Amino acid sequence: MLTRNLLRFAVRGDRLDPRWLKPTSAVLGLAGEILDHWRSGIGRMRGELDETESAILHGSRQLLVGRGLSKVLTDACDFGDPASAEMLRSRALRASFAALAAPLVSAEAHRTAVAAVLGVEPAALADAMYADLPDRAVLAQVPGWDAGQLIARCNLALAQGLLLGAREVRVHLRDRERGIQRRLLRALARRRLVAEVASADGGGLYLTVSGPAAVLDQRSAYGMQLALWLPALACARSWSATAAVIPPRAQHETTMELDAALGLPGDLALLDWVPTELRQWLEQLPAKLPGWLPVEAEPILLTGGAVVLPDLAMDDGQGAVAIELFHRWHLAQLHVRLQQMRDGLLPGLIIGVDRGLQRLAEARPLMDDPLIGERGFLFSDLPSPRALAEALKRARSGTTPA
Amino acid sequence: MISLRFQDGTLLLDGLPEDGGLLSDLCVWDGRVKLHRAVAMHYAAILRRLHGKHEYRDEARAYLEVDLIEREPRPMRHYQRVALEAWESSQRRGVVVLPTGAGKSYVALRAMLACRRTALVLAPTIDLVVQWAVDLEARLGRPVGQYGGGEKRFEDVTVATYDSGILLMPWHGNRFGLIIFDECHHLPSGVTSQSATMCLAPYRLGLTATPERNDGQESRLDELVGPIVHRTRIDELEGNFLASYQAEVVEVAMDADEAASYALHRTQYLTFLRSSGVQLSGPDGWQNFLAAAGRDPRGRAALRAWREQKRLARASRAKLRAVWELLREHAGERSLIFTDDNDTAYEIGRQMVLPVLTHHTKPAERRAMLNAFRGGSWPVLVTSKVLNEGVDVPEASVGIIVSGSGSVREHVQRLGRILRPQEGKVAILYELVSAGTAEGYTSERRRSHAAFGELDWRDG
Numbered sequence: 001m002l003t004r005n006l007l008r009f010a011v012r013g014d015r016l017d018p019r020w021l022k023p024t025s026a027v028l029g030l031a032g033e034i035l036d037h038w039r040s041g042i043g044r045m046r047g048e049l050d051e052t053e054s055a056i057l058h059g060s061r062q063l064l065v066g067r068g069l070s071k072v073l074t075d076a077c078d079f080g081d082p083a084s085a086e087m088l089r090s091r092a093l094r095a096s097f098a099a100l101a102a103p104l105v106s107a108e109a110h111r112t113a114v115a116a117v118l119g120v121e122p123a124a125l126a127d128a129m130y131a132d133l134p135d136r137a138v139l140a141q142v143p144g145w146d147a148g149q150l151i152a153r154c155n156l157a158l159a160q161g162l163l164l165g166a167r168e169v170r171v172h173l174r175d176r177e178r179g180i181q182r183r184l185l186r187a188l189a190r191r192r193l194v195a196e197v198a199s200a201d202g203g204g205l206y207l208t209v210s211g212p213a214a215v216l217d218q219r220s221a222y223g224m225q226l227a228l229w230l231p232a233l234a235c236a237r238s239w240s241a242t243a244a245v246i247p248p249r250a251q252h253e254t255t256m257e258l259d260a261a262l263g264l265p266g267d268l269a270l271l272d273w274v275p276t277e278l279r280q281w282l283e284q285l286p287a288k289l290p291g292w293l294p295v296e297a298e299p300i301l302l303t304g305g306a307v308v309l310p311d312l313a314m315d316d317g318q319g320a321v322a323i324e325l326f327h328r329w330h331l332a333q334l335h336v337r338l339q340q341m342r343d344g345l346l347p348g349l350i351i352g353v354d355r356g357l358q359r360l361a362e363a364r365p366l367m368d369d370p371l372i373g374e375r376g377f378l379f380s381d382l383p384s385p386r387a388l389a390e391a392l393k394r395a396r397s398g399t400t401p402a
Numbered sequence: 403m404i405s406l407r408f409q410d411g412t413l414l415l416d417g418l419p420e421d422g423g424l425l426s427d428l429c430v431w432d433g434r435v436k437l438h439r440a441v442a443m444h445y446a447a448i449l450r451r452l453h454g455k456h457e458y459r460d461e462a463r464a465y466l467e468v469d470l471i472e473r474e475p476r477p478m479r480h481y482q483r484v485a486l487e488a489w490e491s492s493q494r495r496g497v498v499v500l501p502t503g504a505g506k507s508y509v510a511l512r513a514m515l516a517c518r519r520t521a522l523v524l525a526p527t528i529d530l531v532v533q534w535a536v537d538l539e540a541r542l543g544r545p546v547g548q549y550g551g552g553e554k555r556f557e558d559v560t561v562a563t564y565d566s567g568i569l570l571m572p573w574h575g576n577r578f579g580l581i582i583f584d585e586c587h588h589l590p591s592g593v594t595s596q597s598a599t600m601c602l603a604p605y606r607l608g609l610t611a612t613p614e615r616n617d618g619q620e621s622r623l624d625e626l627v628g629p630i631v632h633r634t635r636i637d638e639l640e641g642n643f644l645a646s647y648q649a650e651v652v653e654v655a656m657d658a659d660e661a662a663s664y665a666l667h668r669t670q671y672l673t674f675l676r677s678s679g680v681q682l683s684g685p686d687g688w689q690n691f692l693a694a695a696g697r698d699p700r701g702r703a704a705l706r707a708w709r710e711q712k713r714l715a716r717a718s719r720a721k722l723r724a725v726w727e728l729l730r731e732h733a734g735e736r737s738l739i740f741t742d743d744n745d746t747a748y749e750i751g752r753q754m755v756l757p758v759l760t761h762h763t764k765p766a767e768r769r770a771m772l773n774a775f776r777g778g779s780w781p782v783l784v785t786s787k788v789l790n791e792g793v794d795v796p797e798a799s800v801g802i803i804v805s806g807s808g809s810v811r812e813h814v815q816r817l818g819r820i821l822r823p824q825e826g827k828v829a830i831l832y833e834l835v836s837a838g839t840a841e842g843y844t845s846e847r848r849r850s851h852a853a854f855g856e857l858d859w860r861d862g
Binding site for chain 1: 407409410411412416429430431432433434435436437439440441554572573593599600689692693695702722723726729730733734748751752753754755756757758762767779780781782
């Protein structure tokens with residue numbers, strides 16, 4: 001995402017207008033020049049490429065635009081680690097400190113003396129001493145974007161940079177497909193964000209997204225998580241969003257409008273991102289559930305085209321058991337799932353139900369459903385291995401809890 | 403019955419009347435989860451409010467009582483004891499202000515022993531985290547957990563960086579009964595404060611030599627940690643618990659060609675500033691300069707001129723010769739050379755064949771450099787800013803500031819690096835200033851402190 005000094009925007013009253021890059025011939029030309037510059041630099045050092053790029057940027061009359069494009073591109077480039085100079089440095093420093101016991105009259109004389117001990121030229125020694133700094137890293141790979149794609153990514157980086165100051169984002173998700181809706185909600189939960197969810201006409205959703213503590217503190221404590229969620233949202237086909245943002249150098253909250261028509265590129269890796277804590281929780285499951293191993297959770301296709309996307313799956317060698325977790329905002333989905341289970345459509349599925357659902361008056365009748373006891377378990381935050389073990393055991397033996 | 407639960411760095415409260423009842427000023431109704439929600443930091447205040455007045459069930463707390471023993475107890479110095487007593491009588495919440503080298507970490511250790519609860523120490527850099535871990539393991543004789551820098555291991559006492567603290571609190575903010583904020587003046591800035599607000603630890607200790615901040619946000623420490631409960635000034639300990647020291651400003655005249663180049667470039671960029679109406683001292687001054695520079699070829703030349711005059715003032719040939727002269731004068735003494743930027747640090751490293759420690763230095767080499775410095779085999783170390791804070795190098799007795807910012811804190815901290823007491827040690831801090839340049843003004847600003855014989859409001 002773009003850093004504060006590269007954000008281009010205007011504040012008009014309560015409205016925040018990002019200065020989106022348009023693919024005009026000038027901007028396309030500049031983006032193309034920057035792409036060509038870095039592509040032709042594969043195998044060369046970063047510092048050298050940065051320096052020669054400044055001629056392109058300064059000559060463009062759009063210095064800030066050029067810097068933004070360059071940052072987005074170089075953030076996505078692969079640079080090899082520069083060859084380590086540690087061995088030479090260590091030898092040089094040993095020789096240097098030996099000579100410093102009786103320091104010579106000038107630094108130059110000292111460097112010459114040290115170089116002589118190492119058998120190299122003084123200038124070569126000075127050059128090689130710290131030859132493994134990041135500006136000596138060699139460019140290995142440049143993304144295969146064209147100029148238009150680089151501009152689109154720069155616009156995404158601009159929106160993300162501004163979202164760092166966001167307190168809340170209201171989203172109208174028009175995609176009716178349950179799969180994308182579910183993945184977006186899961187991505188929210190994994191970022192420890194909280195959403196109020198309401199149905200929209202036509203099968204879409206209204207989401208009000210903020211952090212757990214947003215009700216306590218009007219500061220933008222969750223800006224980073226909201227910014228990282230945006231590329232996941234952009235994976236949807238049809239959406240619009242209104243963000244409450246305090247932009248850099250402003251004193252008051254403003255409103256920023258975003259929508260799918262901006263062409264911000266989505267990122268599937270961020271849509272299905274798994275936080276370290278959850279990954280660790282999954283990794284420690286085999287130790288706590290002897291005989292069971294976490295496996296890839298496969299989507300379950302139902303007749304009629306519906307898809308169930310389990311959150312995880314466990315295998316004991318007799319086939320995988322899928323586990324789907326239902327949070328506070330999954331009341332409607334839980335209702336549907338329980339009916340599908342009653343209809344015998346999902347024999348291999350276990351459900352975990354967030355205890356928070358119990359507190360919703362409208363959820364109480366559902367929570368009394370015996371299926372939750374037979375084929376499910378309750379959890380707060382993350383399922384406990386014990387509850388999961390018991391549910392898996394019941395799933396295998398086909399028994400119900402005592 | 404009211405129940406408390408920890409969730410994502412906050413407290414969820416069940417069983418309160420809709421208006422929050424006796425906790426109305428400490429929580430709000432969260433319609434998203436149909437429960438009251440409170441900042442985790444208010445845990446102690448909430449329990450105090452409920453205790454004896456209302457039945458409650460505490461499902462939030464996950465910290466434990468632990469038996470911590472100091473392996474080789476040693477007597478506390480008078481001011482350390484006074485500081486600890488003041489903190490204890492302030493409900494074990496508050497900030498202790500002690501000069502660098504005065505043994506703040508020992509006060510922290512005694513606070514851990516007094517609280518006997520699982521504890522977390524947060525420090526600003528990975529170097530400091532490693533130093534805390536090594537020191538605590540030696541004193542407590544038990545493994546100390548570390549979170550961050552590639553490790554995620556909790557023990558009864560755990561250390562982490564502030565950055566890791568922000569990440570771990572939503573998941574683990576209920577595991578610590580005591581939280582210690584080292585160099586706590588970092589805490590009020592931006593999201594860093596979340597490492598305090600999202601943690602429910604009832605006992606909190608802040609440690610710093612300089613709580614004051616340029617943005618005035620130090621007042622937030624009261625809410626995040628507690629009040630300042632003790633303060634000892636640097637001049638109160640000099641010669642007894644800190645080394646005696648001298649501070650000397652060395653004016654260095656540039657070579658004629660560099661002085662002319664400096665004047666030319668400075669005039670060029672100042673002329674552009676005047677003609678474009680940009681005031682660098684105004685709000686967004688630097689941003690406005692960059693924007694103006696981007697619009698106008700003269701502006702781009704002015705930006706280059708600004709860089710060049712700054713480079714000359716920071717690292718003129720004459721200044722680097724002066725560094726060498728000082729190294730010769732103090733040959734064999736443990737010397738730290740500080741610069742404002744990495745480029746100058748590496749320039750000195752290349753020209754004088756010296757070890758340079760910056761944020762680019764990899765951990766293993768960083769440890770090797772510090773060990774060689776402490777052991778005396780590599781008695782000179784060049785650094786930009788990474789050694790400004792905390793890292794313990796007791797053997798250093800000479801500091802050479804080649805360039806720096808106008809920050810009083812940075813300057814006092816750099817002085818602190820050479821003040822660890824040793825038998826008969828008299829430390830000396832040199833500050834090299836390019837004569838006739840803007841560095842003179844910067845130097846005056848950073849010396850507005852009692853440590854340099856110039857008291858200002860900050861020293862009360």
